Amino acid sequence: MIVSISVGAVNVRLTDVWGIVLHHVTGAGSAPSDPALDQIVWNFRAPRVVLAALVGAGLAVAGAVLQTLVSNPLADPVVLGFSYGATLGAVLVITLGEGAALAGLGVSAAAFIGAVAAGALVFALGQQRGRLAPTRLVLAGVAVGYVFLSATSFVQLQATPNELRTVMFWMLGSVAGAQWDQLPAVTVVVLSTTVLLTLFGRRLNTLLAGDESATALGVDVNRLRAVLLILSALLTGTVVAVAGGIGFVGLMIPHLVRLTLGADHRRLLPLTALLGAVYMVLVDLLSRTLTRPNELPLGIITAFLGAPFFLWLLRHTKGLD
Amino acid sequence: MKLTVDQLHITLDRTPILHNVSLEAREGDIVGLVGPNGSGKSTLLRAVYRSLRPAEGAVRIGDDDVWALSPRAAARRTGTVLQDAGGNTTGLTVTEIVALGRAPHHGLLSRDRAEDHQAVTDAVDRCGVRPFADRDYASLSGGERQRVLLARALAQNPRLLVLDELTNHLDIRARFELLDLIRATGITTLAVLHDLDLAARLCDHVVVLHEGAVVAAGPVLDVLTPKILADVFGVRARTERHGDGIIRVLYEAQPLADEEALEDDSRSEGTRPRPAPEPAREPPVGAASTSANEKG
Numbered sequence: 001m002i003v004s005i006s007v008g009a010v011n012v013r014l015t016d017v018w019g020i021v022l023h024h025v026t027g028a029g030s031a032p033s034d035p036a037l038d039q040i041v042w043n044f045r046a047p048r049v050v051l052a053a054l055v056g057a058g059l060a061v062a063g064a065v066l067q068t069l070v071s072n073p074l075a076d077p078v079v080l081g082f083s084y085g086a087t088l089g090a091v092l093v094i095t096l097g098e099g100a101a102l103a104g105l106g107v108s109a110a111a112f113i114g115a116v117a118a119g120a121l122v123f124a125l126g127q128q129r130g131r132l133a134p135t136r137l138v139l140a141g142v143a144v145g146y147v148f149l150s151a152t153s154f155v156q157l158q159a160t161p162n163e164l165r166t167v168m169f170w171m172l173g174s175v176a177g178a179q180w181d182q183l184p185a186v187t188v189v190v191l192s193t194t195v196l197l198t199l200f201g202r203r204l205n206t207l208l209a210g211d212e213s214a215t216a217l218g219v220d221v222n223r224l225r226a227v228l229l230i231l232s233a234l235l236t237g238t239v240v241a242v243a244g245g246i247g248f249v250g251l252m253i254p255h256l257v258r259l260t261l262g263a264d265h266r267r268l269l270p271l272t273a274l275l276g277a278v279y280m281v282l283v284d285l286l287s288r289t290l291t292r293p294n295e296l297p298l299g300i301i302t303a304f305l306g307a308p309f310f311l312w313l314l315r316h317t318k319g320l321d
Numbered sequence: 322m323k324l325t326v327d328q329l330h331i332t333l334d335r336t337p338i339l340h341n342v343s344l345e346a347r348e349g350d351i352v353g354l355v356g357p358n359g360s361g362k363s364t365l366l367r368a369v370y371r372s373l374r375p376a377e378g379a380v381r382i383g384d385d386d387v388w389a390l391s392p393r394a395a396a397r398r399t400g401t402v403l404q405d406a407g408g409n410t411t412g413l414t415v416t417e418i419v420a421l422g423r424a425p426h427h428g429l430l431s432r433d434r435a436e437d438h439q440a441v442t443d444a445v446d447r448c449g450v451r452p453f454a455d456r457d458y459a460s461l462s463g464g465e466r467q468r469v470l471l472a473r474a475l476a477q478n479p480r481l482l483v484l485d486e487l488t489n490h491l492d493i494r495a496r497f498e499l500l501d502l503i504r505a506t507g508i509t510t511l512a513v514l515h516d517l518d519l520a521a522r523l524c525d526h527v528v529v530l531h532e533g534a535v536v537a538a539g540p541v542l543d544v545l546t547p548k549i550l551a552d553v554f555g556v557r558a559r560t561e562r563h564g565d566g567i568i569r570v571l572y573e574a575q576p577l578a579d580e581e582a583l584e585d586d587s588r589s590e591g592t593r594p595r596p597a598p599e600p601a602r603e604p605p606v607g608a609a610s611t612s613a614n615e616k617g
């Protein structure tokens with residue numbers, strides 16, 4: 001993280017970064033000598049690195065839980081339609097501009113509402129005689145996603161080129177706009193849902209044995225699914241609201257951890273959060289440096305960097321299928 | 322613990338599946354549930370392990386209605402091995418699968434305790450899965466998996482075992498081993514068995530389910546009569562107690578033709594290719610199974 005903070009359009013020495021961060025966090029040491037440097041490090045770089053970590057952790061944990069929840073290895077916040085819901089919300093606000101601002105809705109709030117609305121729809125449509133059936137949930141998620149996507153495309157057609165660029169950038173994800181004051185809320189949501197989901201770890205494990213076995217092991221499968229679906233929609237909504245639609249992290253990171261360290265959720269979820277955070281900090285670092293001084297959207301790098309590695313790992317893992 | 326199923330009616334998708342089913346397993350008894358495919362055995366078990374709420378009637382474990390217990394409390398009493406569990410266990414080791422049996426003993430906040438490890442270790446050793454305890458469950462053979470699932474059920478420290486076709490996939494020796502093991506635990510057991518001969522050996526009582534209703538229940542020799550075997554299972558067979566005290570079911574090679582009742586031997590004979598007029602008296606297949614059993 002420190003390294004990531006130090007690298008950017010202006011390079012800062014590691015020791016300076018350390019000094020500044022230490023000063024702000026603990027109040028130790030002297031105030032930084034160069035106010036411009038302090039400004040760059042503490043007000044621009046540090047929050048975005050922290051946000052990148054939170055976003056990576058949140059998306060990865062949501063993906064891991066969704067994969068178990070619908071017993072489908074392909075599941076993630078994108079497949080279940082949450083991300084597309086967020087996109088529609090964001091795009092609406094970006095293109096409506098004034099009108100939406102009047103309604104008091106920012107892009108983030110709209111994206112959050114969109115994601116949670118998508119979650120609620122999937123929840124409602126995934127029911128079959130009062131049961132949340134896994135296959136039905138996935139299919140409902142995909143269908144809801146497509147509906148939101150086509151609505152988004154329709155809205156985009158009405159947009160000006162300038163708005164389109166903003167939309168495009170948002171859809172591919174970025175943490176460039178990170179500010180300290182948005183971090184507490186995101187931190188609270190990501191940390192608390194991750195902890196809560198980890199507490200459900202033992203029950204998530206029983207889901208791996210199949211619904212009927214989980215029931216026989218004393219788990220109220222339907223209620224568990226409902227709780228997990230709500231938590232993961234909230235988590236995704238929060239993260240996507242501040243960072244845009246970043247794909248592939250939610251799919252790849254959980255599988256990476258599962259393939260290398262096992263599937264017990266009590267370990268899987270914390271490690272997934274950690275790896276997701278590290279990965280996203282790295283991706284953000286690359287997004288700032290690869291085409292300096294321009295920035296690349298995160299979504300481009302997550303898949304471009306992650307997919308080849310993921311494929312390599314798949315080839316070198318036995319015991320799949 | 323005692324299991325009582327009391328006048329159970331179950332309807333799925335408006336199709337009545339079970340009609341007025343009652344049975345009882347006394348403390349420590351092994352009760353075999355037999356019946357042809359689709360007769361409702363697995364459905365009955367679902368009502369016992371609290372997966373299916375009956376339209377009418379009750380299932381009691383000890384003195385409590387299972388639906389009056391919380392799901393976890395019911396699962397602390399009942400260890401279950403299912404017929405086709407499904408699921409996606411990629412990445413879970415055998416030990417982790419067995420440890421799932423401890424889930425009903427924990428709330429959200431409790432961590433693993435020494436007794437959990439003890440229960441898992443005991444179950445792993447008892448069911449002979451120690452040699453592959455650290456392997457990925459998905460990589461096991463069918464018979465090895467059945468042992469692991471039994472270990473998981475035993476790790477629950479249950480007072481009642483509910484077993485659906487546990488002996489599926491098991492080789493002949495493993496069948497006897499696991500059935501001996503179950504008897505040795507002394508836990509009250511309700512076991513669905515397709516192998517009637519195995520049911521006859523293992524069970525104190527058998528219950529015959531046919532088209533969703535109990536057609537006979539009681540000690541093996543009283544229940545698995547040639548008439549029941551013919552009417553319900555469509556085979557010519559008889560049940561005998563041998564000198565070693567073991568009860569065996571001796572089958573004929575030839576199944577009964579459709580709609581043929583045992584009494585109608587003479588009428589239907591012309592339609593059957595087999596010449597033997599009195600097949601029920603000399604059992605060629607039974608003879609083979611007898612000699613195999615005597616070694617065991």
Ligand SMILES: Nc1ncnc2c1ncn2[C@@H]1O[C@H](COP(=O)(O)OP(=O)(O)OP(=O)(O)O)[C@@H](O)[C@H]1O
Binds near residue numbers: 333359363365
């Ligand atoms: N959801 C359902 N709707 C309608 N009928 C069902 C449903 N589930 C099961 N059945 C029917 O109920 C009957 C009993 O099924 P069950 O699984 O209990 O049989 P079984 O005795 O366990 O058979 P097997 O020996 O093949 O395992 C079958 O005819 C089955 O087709």
Ligand SMILES: [Mg+2]
Binds near residue numbers: 364404485
């Ligand atoms: Mg069955």
